[in-house]
Amino acid sequence: MDAQLELLVDPDLDRPPAVEVVRSARRRRTISAERVGDRIVVHVPARMSRTEEAEWVARMVRRVLAGERRRHRGDDDLLARALTLSGRYLGGRAAPASVRWVDNQQQRWGSCTPADRTIRLSRRLATMPGYVVDYVLLHELAHLIEPGHGAAFTALMAGYEELARAEGFLDGATHAARGASPAA
Numbered sequence: 001m002d003a004q005l006e007l008l009v010d011p012d013l014d015r016p017p018a019v020e021v022v023r024s025a026r027r028r029r030t031i032s033a034e035r036v037g038d039r040i041v042v043h044v045p046a047r048m049s050r051t052e053e054a055e056w057v058a059r060m061v062r063r064v065l066a067g068e069r070r071r072h073r074g075d076d077d078l079l080a081r082a083l084t085l086s087g088r089y090l091g092g093r094a095a096p097a098s099v100r101w102v103d104n105q106q107q108r109w110g111s112c113t114p115a116d117r118t119i120r121l122s123r124r125l126a127t128m129p130g131y132v133v134d135y136v137l138l139h140e141l142a143h144l145i146e147p148g149h150g151a152a153f154t155a156l157m158a159g160y161e162e163l164a165r166a167e168g169f170l171d172g173a174t175h176a177a178r179g180a181s182p183a184a
């Protein structure tokens, strides 16, 4: 297995990503690409000709970058949605700097860091009804104003029409995720 580092020029990018090509004798037919930090690593079969390799590497890098651009657009939508909710329910007082979907949040539906005004939503929410996503988003936005869950926080959330319905939905989802076992 030998690895080489090369640069690939993409006119859409300010800074082209470093591309690492790994030729592996064990990989007969499989071609794959993955993002590893600031690099894109492309695995190709060792038998592939240099011309074929160049074509495949370019194609796989474009695919990874296109996926990343799609995800970033999703995050832009989320930020716009957060700003709308803040305007409607919080008098625009919550001003997040960024709102992102994340894959590594299995225990929580959402989280926020008031210090840098960032909000993260678990991607598990992405398939749930819009009023549930809005509820979690509003909950995290309210935390940018009020860190605790006391009376002040409850008052911030009070204007949301689907409050009880969304809480019921998430209770059910949490119960199902834990595996419904009969109460003792």
Ligand SMILES: [Zn+2]
Binding pocket: 139, 143, 149
């Ligand atoms: Zn909370």
